[in-house]
Amino acid sequence: MKTASSALIAFLNAARAAPDARIAFADCFTFTLPSGVALYYTNVDQPITYNGNVFLASGPLVQGLKYKASAGLDVDKQQITIAARPTDLVAGATFLNALRAGAFDGCVIQRDRVFMSALGQTPIGGVTLFHGRISTVDQVGRTSATITVASDLIVLDYDMPRNLYSATCLHTLYDSGCTLNKALFAASGALGAGSTASVLNFAGALAAHAQGALLFTSGANEGVTATVKSVVAGVSLTLMYPLPSAPSTGDALTVYQGCDHTPPTCKAQFANLANFRGFPFVPPPQMAY
Numbered sequence: 001m002k003t004a005s006s007a008l009i010a011f012l013n014a015a016r017a018a019p020d021a022r023i024a025f026a027d028c029f030t031f032t033l034p035s036g037v038a039l040y041y042t043n044v045d046q047p048i049t050y051n052g053n054v055f056l057a058s059g060p061l062v063q064g065l066k067y068k069a070s071a072g073l074d075v076d077k078q079q080i081t082i083a084a085r086p087t088d089l090v091a092g093a094t095f096l097n098a099l100r101a102g103a104f105d106g107c108v109i110q111r112d113r114v115f116m117s118a119l120g121q122t123p124i125g126g127v128t129l130f131h132g133r134i135s136t137v138d139q140v141g142r143t144s145a146t147i148t149v150a151s152d153l154i155v156l157d158y159d160m161p162r163n164l165y166s167a168t169c170l171h172t173l174y175d176s177g178c179t180l181n182k183a184l185f186a187a188s189g190a191l192g193a194g195s196t197a198s199v200l201n202f203a204g205a206l207a208a209h210a211q212g213a214l215l216f217t218s219g220a221n222e223g224v225t226a227t228v229k230s231v232v233a234g235v236s237l238t239l240m241y242p243l244p245s246a247p248s249t250g251d252a253l254t255v256y257q258g259c260d261h262t263p264p265t266c267k268a269q270f271a272n273l274a275n276f277r278g279f280p281f282v283p284p285p286q287m288a289y
Contacts, residue, residue: 008115008125025115028055028126029062032108039090050114050123060084060095065111065130065149077135077151083144093223097244099147100140101225107134109149140244168261169278179275185257188217193249197242204255207233208269212258219251228258 004012015021026048031039041062042048042055049055064080084095090103098104114126135150163170171177174185187209192201200214210231216224227240237255259265263280267273 002127002129004127005125008127011115011117011124022118023115024117024119024121025113026055026119026123027062027129028112028114029065030055030108030110030112031104032110033090033103034106037091044119046119048114048123050112050126060088062111065109077148078130079138079146079148081144081146085143091223096140096142096145097221097224099137099145100244101223104134104137104147108132109134165279165282167278167280167282169259169266169276171261171275171277173259173261174256177275177277178272180270180272182256185270186254187256188252188254191247191249191251191253195247195249195251197244197246198239200237200239200247200253201235202237202253202255203234205231205233205235205237206255206257207231208257209237209255210258211260212256214253214255216247217252217254219248220245221247221251228255 012023015023026042026044028048028050029041029043030053031041033039038053039059040053040055041059042057043061045057047054047057061083062080063083064078082095082099086094088095090098093101093103109130109132110128111130112126112128114123116123130149130151132149132151135148137145137147139146169178174180174182185208187204187206189202189204192203195201209228212228214226214228214237216222221243224243224245226243228237229240230238232238257269259270261278263273263276263278266276
């Protein structure tokens with residue numbers, strides 16, 4: 001059951017009793033990124049101030065997030081479309097580039113419908129129609145993206161127990177469990193001539209950059225991150241997926257070393273074996289009998 005404030009309930013009841021009464025409403029979308037940054041957009045042609053937040057009318061347009069009521073624990077999954085312009089920015093990157101680069105992975109999304117006597121007036125109240133999180137990014141194009149969102153019941157699908165016995169390390173490189181300082185394993189420089197969207201000519205390339213990540217700090221891909229698939233030391237970096245825009249000679253970037261989560265790499269490359277959280281000596285299931 002959806003809840004509403006007493007003021008909103010009174011307003012709607014009064015409008016129902018008056019045949020000539022008018023009700024204006026707007027859908028407000030809140031995107032809360034894993035970093036804690038919140039983005040606010042509305043589908044009407046003027047900004048809406050609701051719950052102390054300003055929902056921009058000039059931002060991306062969201063189509064979808066229907067209201068659904070059902071009994072049980074089935075996860076509500078919906079596919080929505082987001083149309084964005086090059087001027088819609090997230091942390092310096094365009095909205096679609098940020099979406100492609102993973103900035104919205106795990107993002108919490110909420111749709112509220114707010115009511116007012118007329119557009120431009122202070123909202124009287126609102127009702128939350130959907131609250132969930134982005135599940136998968138299905139397709140990102142030049143002007144729009146298609147993503148799948150799931151209700152909060154998706155957390156019931158998580159594997160338990162959370163920590164499993166594995167031969168490789170369970171930590172994410174540079175996280176709080178790994179304890180390594182990411183900045184100490186970074187190399188900055190500029191692209192050489194002849195770089196493409198998939199292969200970057202970079203004189204600072206190291207074998208240790210394989211399976212690592214890079215961040216562009218200038219050029220057409222500024223703010224875009226990518227994963228390094230393979231390396232030719234001192235020559236080039238081959239990316240896991242092509243960049244959204246072709247790079248240019250002299251584009252600045254920072255490359256971070258990668259890890260295959262095995263004890264030899266943890267010891268030789270990072271000298272961090274004390275924080276290795278893998279179990280390489282656990283016998284395979286066939287030997288457990």
